Amino acid sequence: MNAPLNPPARRPLILHVEDREGPRYVKSRILHRADFTVLEASTGQAALSLVRQHSPELVLLGTRLPDIDGLEVCRLIKADPQTARTLVLLTSPGMTDSHRRAQALNGGADSFLVEPVEPEELVSSIHALLRMRGAEDAYSRTSQALHENEDLFRQLAEALADVVWVFDPAARRFLFVSPSFEALWGRPATAVLKEPKRWVDWVVPEERDRMSTEWDTMLRDGRLDTEFQLERPTGEIREVHMRAFPVRGADGRCLRVAGICQDVTRHNRAERALHNEERRKDEFLAMLAHELRNPLAPMRSAVDLLQRGAPSREDMFRARDIIGRQLRHLTRLVDDLLDVSRFNQGKITLRRDLVELRSALNTAVETVRPLLDMRRHTLRLSLPEQPLPVCGDMVRLTQIFANLLHNAAKYTPEGGTLSVTATVASSATGDKVAVRVADNGAGLSAMLQRQLFDPLAPAVHDVASAESQDGHDAPSHAEHDDQLAPDALSDDDGHPDNLAAREGPGIGLTLVQKLVVLHGGRVSAESPGRGQGSTFIVELPVEPWQNWQPSASKPRMQAGTAHTIMLVDDNVDALEAMTMTLQTLGHTVVTASDGQTAVDQAASVRPDVVLLDLGMPAMDGFETARRLREIPELRHARLVALTGFGQPDDRRRTRAAGFDLHLVKPADLDAITRLLDELDA
The missing domain is CATH 3.30.565.10 (Histidine kinase-like ATPase, C-terminal domain)
Structure with a gap:
């Protein structure tokens, strides 16, 4: 059988205490008809025992009892913590003495009736007392819930890293400031509890007037959404996002202002880092194009001079010096650009x-x-x-x-x-x-x-x-004697004094x-x-x-022994230029434009040194080196990586592939000469 959807409410329990059987019967009948549950007792001791056992909502208590006076029973009920909240309605036949009434109320009685009493008055008095107790219980539950919510709010506010605060705009004071205030401001929260606007003094000087104005506006409308910088006692600058909103009453008035202060320093720095990275990338690409053209322009002019019909000996020497200077400058510029990346990664040495x-x-x-x-x-x-x-x-x-x-x-x-x-x-x-x-x-x-x-x-x-x-570094200006053509000095737009274009990366x-x-x-x-x-x-x-104790270096030996050198590079111009240079020094040079050709020729050539490019198509330098190491005739040969890849990972890869040395293009002739000298040592 299904239970009813709305079970009947529990009827209030009334303990009726009366030593006279007739009046007790009559009043109990009245209470039953009023839909109360009734317990009866005829003595004070029985009444005290029943109150403890059944916890009635109300005790209808006569003052004349055979063992204990009714006033004393009332006092004992109210004195016992277990029964103190029980309502007591005292009744006394024909009692009109005001002193006696005062004595009853002072003894703890919640109300007092003089008998004889009409049934309606009796029932109404009991209902009034029960309603009063219901209101008290509701108020107690509401207060308890409010305290629990306040405790929950405080626990949440204290657990947050953000500063939570509540402000009374009428009294112009803070009602609550979370403990995280001290962690953010570096100062105790009691300072602003005593002087509510003291926090403005800790804002950086450039923003104090603005924040003071915005705070005053917030006091009028209860709203605030702003950012500012504060200076901690250590001098550290923190960025704070402050928001506030009004808490209104039923009539729409702003009773409180609730707010939060969030430390957004790291967030803002991350945003600025992303923005700066994007901006710097664009600037970098624009300036890189310009900076690379700076040394290329005089080099091009020098080459044009050499390619003329019959340059004079003086012009040839001048062109040679220009190309040498600008090549060193270009090499250093590329190194600097790479250093910026290594510096950001903490790899600079x-x-x-x-x-x-x-x-x-x-x-x-x-x-x-x-x-x-x-x-x-x-x-x-x-x-x-x-x-x-x-x-x-x-x-x-x-x-x-x-x-x-x-x-x-x-x-x-x-x-x-x-x-x-x-x-x-x-x-x-x-x-x-x-x-x-x-x-x-x-x-x-x-x-x-x-x-x-x-x-x-x-x-x-x-x-x-x-x-x-x-x-920016100092601008990379071409030397005055390197300017063989007008465009070697001027910028892209033809304005030689355009500083923005002349800045280096x-x-x-x-x-x-x-x-x-x-x-x-x-x-x-x-x-x-x-x-x-x-x-x-x-x-x-x-x-x-x-x-100062400089590291001892081995005296450089004079290069005198001719060696057999194999050059492997898919760049024909690079191959030809290096071949001419090494042949001028007296060495025998064999060239290969790809890895497979080098592997095929190596056994018959038996080179002392192999200068090997890494970035070749089909078979790259790493695979070529591994295959060369497998040839018995090359077990004493020196394998040298000659490449444009110069990062630490590239050097680790060349070592793992069996290379003896890693040279970055453009190769330093002194480094190659030292390598060849070591073969004679």
Whole structure:
């Protein structure tokens, strides 16, 4: 049998306590007809026992009982924690003494009736007391739920990394601020609980007025959605996204404002990194095309000169020197472009030599000299007379100072003044040389000085902000005597003073900082403010001459023995040029334009050295090397990879394939000569 859909409600249980049998019977009948469940007791002790056993909703209690006075029974019921919430309705026949009434109510009675009482009044009084208890229970449940929800809210808010807060706009004070406030702001939340608008003082100075205005607007409409930068006590800058919304009452008034502060520093930096990567890729491709054409133009002019009918001996030597210089420049440019990638991957290495820093500074000045002359700047160079020995990479040190000089020249108005000053100071950790590159150009704001070497720092609207975004090396200018044709000097658009087009792909100030750190030094920036110039300071440890112990190198032997060399390359021009060079040195050269031809000829030629290109069609250099190693007649031959692939993975692959040496194109003739010399050792 199915249970009813709406089971009948439980009837309230009433304990009726009366020592007189007649009145007890009459009142119990009235209660039964009013749909109550009734228990009866005739003594105080029985009443106390039944209350504990059955927990009635109400006790209808007479004051005159044979064993215990009704007032005392009421007091005992209310004094017992188990029965204290039981409603007690006292009745007394003909009792009108106000003192007695007060005594009953003070004893814990919830209401009082004087008998005789009409049945309707009795039932109504009981219903009123039960309704009052129902309201109390509902209020208690609501309060309990509210407290539980508040506890849940606090637990959630305290578990969140974001700062959650609740603000009273009428009282202008925070009602709640989650503990994560201190982790984000670096200051205790009690500070804003005492002074609600104190947090604005911790916003970076450039944004305080804006945030103060937006906060005041929020107090009027309860809404806020903004981002700002705050400065922690350590000087660290964090980016914060603050949102707020109103909590309205039934009448639509804004009673509270709830808000959240989220640390979006990492998110924003990631977005800026993606944006910068895309922008830099486009700039890189545009500048790469220009930079590669810079050395190619004079080389083309030199070749054109040599291809004329009868160039003079002087012209031939001049063309040779131009091609040599520009080839070295082009090779270095390609190496630098690859270094940018390796630097970003943390794979850059330095050549450790004893460098005279004055030489590096002078070379950097000469590198930037065309730009200084173009912008009519005055450069003051102040170097000490004593040597400045530094342990490091001459090329990288020159690159550091050329970059700083290029930035100074670019962001100083024409006709400005630049200076390079070097001084030596002693400290507990040893002598240090400090090089100061100063200008009287755009200058740096305080915020920009803090964020200058961080490429992912938030954008700063500053007249000198471009200086922090610049990431270029000194421009690669062709030397004046290399300009055999007008287009070797001018840019693509025909304007020789187009700085944007003349900039090299560059390594940026952040990479300058990394290079300085790799040399054991530090770089910093100073500026009195906007329009008052900037000074970049590079500090490097001085390496005493007597401490320098260069690695012992084997004396180079004079090349005198002729060797048999096999050249394998699918580039006919490269094959022909290298053949002529080696034959000029007295060596026998056998060529092959593909791997299979080399394998077929190797046994009969028996070369001492095989110079092998890797990127050939059909059979690549790796497969060719493996097959050559299987030929018994070549067991003593040296296999040399001659390739345009120069990454660490490429070198590992050539070693695994059996190569003895890895040379990157264009090959250094000195390296090949040393290799051949080793065969005679």
